[in-house]
Amino acid sequence: MRPVVRCLFAGLFTAVASPAALACSACGCTLSSDWASQGLATSKGWRFDARFDFFDQDQLREGTSSVARETVAIPNEREVQQYTTNRNYTFALDYSPGKDWGVSVALPWFNRSHGTIVAGDEAVSTSHEEGIGDLRVLARYSGFDAQRDTGVEFGVKLPTGAFGSKFETGPQQGETVDRGLQLGTGTTDLLLGAYHFGAFNADWGYFGQALLQVPLNSRENFKPGTGLNLNAGLRYTASETFVPQLQVNARFERREQGANADIDNSGATLIYLSPGMTWNLSRRFSAYAFAQVPLHQRVNGLQIELRWSASVGLHYIF
Template sequence: MNLRLSAGLAGTFTLLAAAAIPTAAIACSSCGCSVATDWTGAGYANSSGLRIDARFDFIDQNQLRLGSHTFDKNPEELPTEHEYQQGSLSRFYTLGLDYSINRDWGINVQVPYLVREHQTIGEEQDTADISRSETQGIGDVRLIARWQGLFEDRSWGLQFGLKLPTGSHQKTFTDGPLATDAEIIDRGLQNGTGTTDLILGVYNYAAISRDWDRFEQVQLKQALDKADGFRPSSQFTASAGLRYVGFGRVTPQLQLNARVEGKEVGSNADYDNSGSQAVYVSPGLSGTLAGTLNAYGFVQLPVYQHYTGYQLAPHYLATVGLSYGF
């Protein structure tokens, strides 16, 4: 089996680890890792076979932003008119199973496990006491099929699938003023959104020369229903990447990733503090450890960020993983 990354890494490149959006009375914590790990190897397979992928994403949202600028996380006067989020530390562990049925068809299953800690000063508080939440458990499972029979070289492909509501979305604060009233935490801090989402995408992958190749990929995620009066925003992601394969076992890569999120809607939505646009540059490496066992790592650095309302954002995102083909 040729060197390639499983599509089983947090969903055919999307924000697979992306956090959804907030509930009423809680400001939005927007995050997401949109690095396109499907292309760390030689792209999708042109023959049948199974690949297992294990991926870890680290996201430390430690800056509060308003628009394109950072915003002071410490209120000067109390009670506050809006929430002052202090930080969110998220770790995503994603198990991916990717099966290529034949040259044209493949299917991918992604099962994420989330561990997250969050701190905030709630709106209308009389004190600066911090409320805390700790969330862990299975997130929303993704099922994605692909078809790449458009051309003989299989350089173009289509993706279509679902994000299933398998993650809990009723967790409450565990400590602080908001825990006293058993306040439900932001939907973007929950294990799942509670909704079933449609996923559609298209990709292109081709060699530029003997030592260089490139890819482009776009994907749309759209909720099909509501959960407790909440519907997450529509999300559009796009990636383009360049790889140098002249070193043999080690492959340097550089990606440009973009993400656009609309407004969440519904009776439990925080409309004023949702919606964002972000562009990242993502350098990384992939390589063969032994046989069909491959490793990869990326650092995702924001070059442009704009958030509607008050939202937490990371200074960087990190992704590492292993994939093994049978």
């Protein structure tokens, strides 16, 4: 089967909350990268994927509406976030010992700049974090029938990312940054999912996937919200060289819990439209590029969200 685009749930690697300067920024890019759910990992062997995501969260939102910054008084009784600029990398290694079983390991590297006006402050405090995020290990099984077009996924997200970054400038200098903006959550999360893929005819294929993420513990009085990702995609495969694809990506995230959680300003429902293209340079090597724009954004409290995102990547089959 021809290799098509791969992407990862950036939201599965985004961290959450802290006692100082509390306010949760929703995770941003939700583009799908699960090889199995797209029918691209049905043969044995190794695969490697490297992806870069850029998204700038600078639109202040409350509920389903955007909020004009000039209407928000400063100082304010609530934190008023200014921007969160994300330049993120994800490296994934996938292995299938046979047709029925497979496993993928993915590690993100975050480069994130953040500016915010904390409740009661009159000036912006800034931070910059760079380093690895939380490692994800996801196994899959698809041996339910001869077609192997339906499968289940199960695994864990491990607390490999740091969560103690401090503000570098402004009134909050030296204080801990909101853990929604840290490199890791500090928690171990259970991952459970299911997927199905198929073809309408010789030229059109589709896939669908659901993946649930449930925190199994809390860390330093914080527990991230349970999250559910739903993804559906349609691809045109008449050409073996250029494969256009259109995805709809949705994430539903519940509020955080604990004394260090920003309960009022956490949790969201996010739905995005993601058009893109894969360029198959050879039978083993592919490049891809996607854009992502919001269709629906509903946040709890006052949060900042992206207006668009861009993703590019390379995929290699050993």
